[in-house]
Amino acid sequence: MGIEVEHLVGGYSQVPVLKDVSFSVSDGEVVGLIGLNGAGKSTTINHIIGLLTPIRGHIQLGGVDLKTDPAAYKQQIAYIPELPVLYDELTLQETLTLTMMAYGLDVEKTWIRAHELLKTFRLDNKLNWFPANFSKGMRQKVMIVNAFMTNAKVFIIDEPFLGLDPVAVHDLLQLIEEARGRGAAVLMSTHVLANAEKYCDRFILLNQGEVKVSGTLDQLRAAFPDVGGSLDDIYLALANGERND
Template identity: 70%
Template structure:
């Protein structure tokens, strides 16, 4: 398994947000991390990328932990946050150059890949722009380009569809499909359950810091035959939320 989260207990204080959660993401697989606000999705992601230290449990990426080899762990990982994080004093070109240096990428190959992605997301004529010139959607595209020029083994994508136009959403889903075919793993947190239902291979449904259920859509539907016919209906049923609330 590329990513293995085992008996993770963690949070931001002495009271844990996550309560003994375990799941994995295999190479070539897109796993949807599903949950209402406050379910523990962001806390889970922050533990995986190393912003938080587990109280209990382990997180391994291809057998490597942050504690055993932080550099080897982080160089396998690419992260696209929900809110774009850019340096106001750096141009788009400088953001790309910084990413290439951080991941130790071959400059020629990385720039070939970058130009492909810049063209796809219609940023190829904006290399000298600063973040102040970009809209929120354009900033999100910059984060996507920076992530996908890497040779990451695991991509973590947090609420990727917010702020993206329909064409950009299509392009992102195509990129995800391409890196999956190349053997990378993808963990995606999203509230857009109809899209997740169509594209994710498996799901991890979080509620109140615990995993309610996990598996393929067909497996979850079989295990909860009375919960509904869509991922949205099943999730609302499992979390005890009704449409009138």
Template identity: 45%
Template structure:
């Protein structure tokens, strides 16, 4: 089995040592795999992602990306992932194209590769006409597209994506799902958080279900269904509701 691009072991984390949000969380993402991170608001999904990208330091346990830890090899650690937050964060006085150029420079993407990927992403996300527009003049959905394009332009071993479907129109959602499928086929790993379980169910290889900061189920769809005690033919969505306190019926 391939070595994981993300390994989280026994992670205790959050903002306070006295009241940690995450409680002994284990999770992993392998190359060519999409892992769905599921949980209600406040379950700890965003806190886990902040630990993965290095915005929070573990109280206990470890986080490794491609075998690197933030403490031992910070530069290699940060170069191994791309993060797409729930709310787009852009420079209002830079154009769409300048954001792509800046990302390419930050990740060391060669000029020829950059132009090929950038043109393809602009076409896929229907942003060709907006390439010269300043980010401050874009709609929220377009700003989200820019964040996604910058991440996919870099093509790192790991993608960390938080609620990517919010603000996207149906065509953009389809483009995103197609792009994530291609990244998997290229050998990249993805961990994606979303409340739209039905959207993820056809694309995820495995899941991590968080509730009150702890992992209540993980593994394939069959593993999650079994952990919930729902019928073997049931869906992840039904299992999820039962695991987090809903009826699941």
């Protein structure tokens, strides 16, 4: 069932940022949410995770609507924000334990998975550290571990590569592929277009709060026949208003 966004109109006031946005992300699919700063990517994500209430339109995750069953809706989501959010008074171990409890996970079994991820991201010897001790990249790695130790059905990932070293980027992309392989729906917003082009099944290109074009890379190329064939070329064409309708 994945993610279903239908005719979404919304924003941070009565003046909408998003204007009739519709798209879907199927189970076992990675979809890239692409657009300039201010295009509406973060606003779209904030509506999906329930931080903003739509003015109009509907959002469902796995066939569940946020309004009708908020607990079941949010239970499906693992979210990696652009800016890491950690509790200053909690150690890394306490942070992960809190997430396990919030998701109702088997703590003993989940710690097995958590330790694997901590070792992958070279955090396994930092369980007693507080957020003040972590660099920006390490904070981002904590958010990644926090998300991928869950059994979430939907991953919402917002600019995940900022601050990560190349090894961590590779490890994150492997986790995304693994999530897709086990049937999770992944929506990823990023400006790192080379990674998006390589790992995403489809793309949604937002511009000024509207979906300008969506589809596979081949479908995007068909929509922009007079530019180069890379996602970067298509992105620049969209930014420059050069789409050939």
